[in-house]
Amino acid sequence: MNSDSTHAADLQKAASQALGDIEPALLEDWFRSRYFDAKIDISSSGMQNYSLGQLRGMLGVSMDELDGLPFRDSPTLGCEPLRAAIAARYAPTRSERVMVTHGSTEGIFLALSAVVRPGDEVVVLSPVYQSLSSVASALGATLRVWELSPAEDFTPDLDRLAGLITAKTRAVVVNFPHNPTGAMLDPQGYHRLLEMVEAAGCYLFWDAAFGELVYDFTPLPDPAAIMEKCVSFGTMSKAFGLPGLRIGWCIAPPDVLATMVKLRDYVTISTSPLNELLATRVMENVDTVVGPLREQARFNRLLLSTWAADHPDLISLPLPHGGVSAFPALPRGVDTISLCDKLLDEHGVLLVPGLCFGHPDRVRLGFGGGTDELQAGLEAVAIAASELASPVAAY
Known part of the structure; x- marks a missing residue:
């Protein structure tokens, strides 16, 4: 074996060992033993969930259409009608760059694995949805934290x-919009970010x-529609109210997609044709599906x-500009893990401690569910936080 081959083998071995040692997903660990026991969920970053019946009614999907679906494998990149519908909304003329994935999480994992190598520098946000940092770290990258x-x-400070x-x-x-804070780039900041990345010659994920889901700013265009070295991700788990559908997508350069396909052949192979059928109809009628949820949000x-x-004595809230999660601070002395446990045990309310995002003095509070559920959850938070707060506590 020559020196180049030996070096490549060493890098592959290092990456493999690192992936095996990836950090636990703190948010998923928190949910694993609590999510299905909660009566009231004000923890999630998604919208109130649609049922299959509601979805069929909105989109006119008949039982005959479902019954006629053969359960054969879908194409590796996803069925053509769904890829075309995704491209039409987010990256017109680039349907060949679309891959349908199991939520956005699969796309993030495959794309980072396709691009990042041991020793690379990768800029990540903090706080952050963990997949966007831990995968790169496990692949051997050096993280530079924004x-x-x-x-x-x-x-965001550009x-x-x-x-x-x-x-x-x-x-x-x-x-952006950011999870868990709801922070946003304004249009000027968006263009400056793209210019910085293009000038550096690196990838934008x-x-x-x-x-x-944007409130105070103009919705930002998908940069994968115009940038060459950009990989963008979307999902039906958040704004669409369809987390159980497990459909997401990424838009990526052809060479990155080719590597993602190679990796996918060893894991999921493809997505479900049933899920793709429903997702296609959703993507062809986005405003019908998302519109009512957006108004509720x-x-x-x-x-x-x-x-x-x-x-004001219990909560310090940076108002989210997008998404449906907020990241408020509690008074000093309030143990947010104890607060979240107390809420679940005594009130049946699910909330996420900020420790899952590196900020133990905060909680992630989701407001995308039903309004009655949110009101009940907020009342429980006020009661539990008051019981735990010190009389002299301050932020």
């Missing part, structure tokens, strides 16, 4: 990002799981803001 500061209400990008940067990984966001203003 901190969203609580003191600035998690507003000057801070500029100081992190170097000649060694392989990729910049972001998600753009997670747009909440791209359909707007109302719930106002309700959340009013509730926080009514409890």
Whole structure:
């Protein structure tokens, strides 16, 4: 074996060992033993879930259409009608770059695995949805952290990002609207980000799981529609109210897709034709499906803001500009893990401690569910936090 082959084998071995040692997914660990026991969920970053019957009624999907579906394998990249519908909404003329995935999580894992090598520098956000940082770290990358500061209400600071990008940067990984804070880039910041990445010649990984849910700014275009070295991700698990459908997508350069296909052949192979049929109809009627949920989210966001203003001694809330998750702080002295356990044990309310996102003084609070459920959950939070708070506690 020559030296080049030996070096390549060593790198492959290092990457394999690192993936085996990937950090536990803290959010999923938290949900695993609690999610199905909760009566009220104000933890999630998605919308109120549709039922199959509701979906069929909205989209006119007949039982005959479902009954006629053969359960054969789908194409590796997904069925053509669904890929075309995704491209039509997010990246017109680039349907050949679309891969249908099992939620966005599979796309993130496959794409990072296709691009990142041991020793690469990768810029990641903090706080962050863990897949967007831990996968790159497990692949052997050196993480350079773009901190969203609580003191600035998690507003993205582009000057801070500029100081992190170097000649060694392989990729910049972001998600806007941001999970868990709901922070957003304004249009000027969006264009500056794209210019920075293109000037560096690195990849942009753009997670747009909440791209359909924007309140104070203009929805941001998918950069994969115009950039060459961009991989973007979307999912029906968040804004669409369809997490159980397990359908997401990515839009990526052809060479990245080719490597993703090679990796996928060893894991999931393809997605379900039944799920793809439903997802195609959804993607052809996005506003019909998302519109009512978006209006509910707007109302719930106002309700959340009013509730926080009514409890200034208990909650410090940076108002989310997108998505349906907020990341409020609790007074000093309130153990947020104890708070979340107390809420579940005594009130049946599910909430996520900020430790899952590296901020133990905060909680992730979801407001995408039913309004009555949100109101009941917020009332329980106020009661439980009051019981745990010290009389002299402050932020």
